[in-house]
Amino acid sequence: MLTALRSEARYAGLWALPLPVELGGGGLPFRAYAELAEAEGASDHGPAALGSAPLLDVTMLARHGGPGVREAYLKPLVAGDIRTCYAMTEPDVPGTDPFRTGTRAERLPDGSWVVTGRKWFTSGAAGADLVTVMARTSGADGDRDGLSLLLVPTASAGFRVVRELPVLGAVGQYEIAFDRVRVPADHLLGEPGDAPAIAGERLQLGRTLRCLRWLGQAQRAFDLMCARAAGHSGSRGPLADQQLIQSHVFDALLALRTTRPLVHEAVALIDSGQDARTEVGLAKVAAARMLQQVTDSAIQVHGAAGLGPDTPLPALFRTGRAARILDGPDELHITSVARRVLREYGRTSVPPSCPDAPRG
Incomplete structure (x- = not known):
């Protein structure tokens, strides 16, 4: 297909x-x-x-x-002839603290690398031809320097898929292992130690792409909800005439309409090459919450039919719940955005009530 x-x-x-x-x-x-x-x-x-x-x-x-x-x-x-995946998160290491990465890459005299370690929740790893892996190439556990990205062919000796990790029942995530995997010298991305900068750039774009796709998924759930309300009746008449149903529709539409501008503000800044960390953080939290809210309302309006296999709503709801952890949990973005904004206020001494306060 x-x-x-x-x-x-x-x-x-x-x-x-x-x-x-x-x-x-x-x-x-x-x-x-x-x-x-x-x-x-x-x-x-x-x-x-x-x-x-x-x-x-x-x-x-x-x-x-x-x-x-x-x-x-x-x-x-x-x-579309080859596929890639990205391996950053590790078992027993918080994804919010990449500086504790345990995967190691040792440089050999000929310039090539040997990678050893384990990653998990790596999307699409089972069918990938290449995996970009974050590994420590120098320094000690917790150091802010010494992390690098290497592009590893999955056909290399020592690479293996350990197991699949279903997310709330959905497939596609994997745990993978590197057992002294040999990587060519020119498969280092950037320079040694560049991983935090490259990963930050990737995450900023990746989170925004996810937000855009979550908007599309939420619109799909909203459309299904409205079609259900308009086309079905209960003992008290059409669902669309019930005030509680109308409340679900209103709240879902409000969530969609207020989230979309946040996401597109982040898009505009990324497109123009500007720092969009604050806008991406706001958009990511808002879009994840919005998808879960809209899909939950759609399920409620469908009743038992919204829980079964005849609509995409269970899968959309699952995506919405997972979205609050993927690419950093809500708490990470809330804290980092708030700190960034407050630092700017501290530098400029602008009163909090000032409407022209600087962006974070």
């Missing part, structure tokens, strides 16, 4: 729209693509079917990969 959808996307000129033209993509600027990302997100297969799924990896490798990496992997990635 997916192969057929990809063929149709290519034939219609819709393949890889946000990816560079010189690599076989459509060259659409991120701000223009953002509108389409919502529509892609509403589908179970949108990004994969339309070739936009590797946007994060293509962007990272194009900016930080060496000539050999760019030549070997970028065009096959855009064409």
Whole structure:
């Protein structure tokens, strides 16, 4: 099915729209693509079917990969011939504290690397051809320096998928292991110690992409809810005439309409190359909460039918709940955004009531 959808996307000129033209993509600027990302997100297969799924990896490798990496992997990635995944989180290490990364990479005399360690909740690892792994290349546990990113071919000796990790019953996440995996010298991304900067850049774009797709998923749940309310009746008449149903519709629409501008504000800043950390943090928390709220209302309006296999609502609700932890839990973003804003107030002594206070 997916192969057929990809063929149709290519034939219609819709393949890889946000990816560079010189690599076989459509060259659409991120701000223009953002509108389409919502529509892609509403589908179970949108990004994969339309070739936009590797946007994060293509962007990272194009900016930080060496000539050999760019030549070997970028065009096959855009064409959909190979797949990648990203491994950062580890068992027993809080994802909010990457400086405690236990995976190690030792540099050999010939410049190549040997990677040893374990990662988990790595999306799509079982079908990936390449995995970008964060590893400590120098320093001690907890040091803020010495973390690097290496691109590891999954066919390498010593790499293995340990197990699948269902998330609230959904598949696609994996625990993986590196047992002295040999990595070519030119598969280091950037320079040794560059991982925090590269990962931060990737996460900023990745979180915003997730928010856009969550908007699309929430719109899908909202549409299902409204169709149910308009098309079904109970013993007291049409569902759409019941005030409690109307309250669900209003609150869900309010959540959608107030979250969308936050997400697109982050999109605009990223597109223009500006610091969007505060805006991305706000958008990520708001969009995750909004998806869970809207889907919960849709399930409530459907009743028992909303819990069963005949609608996508259980899967959408599961996504909404997981969204509050993926790419950093709500608490991380709340704390980091608040601290950033308060630091700015401390530097400028602007009264909190000032309407022209600086952005965080």
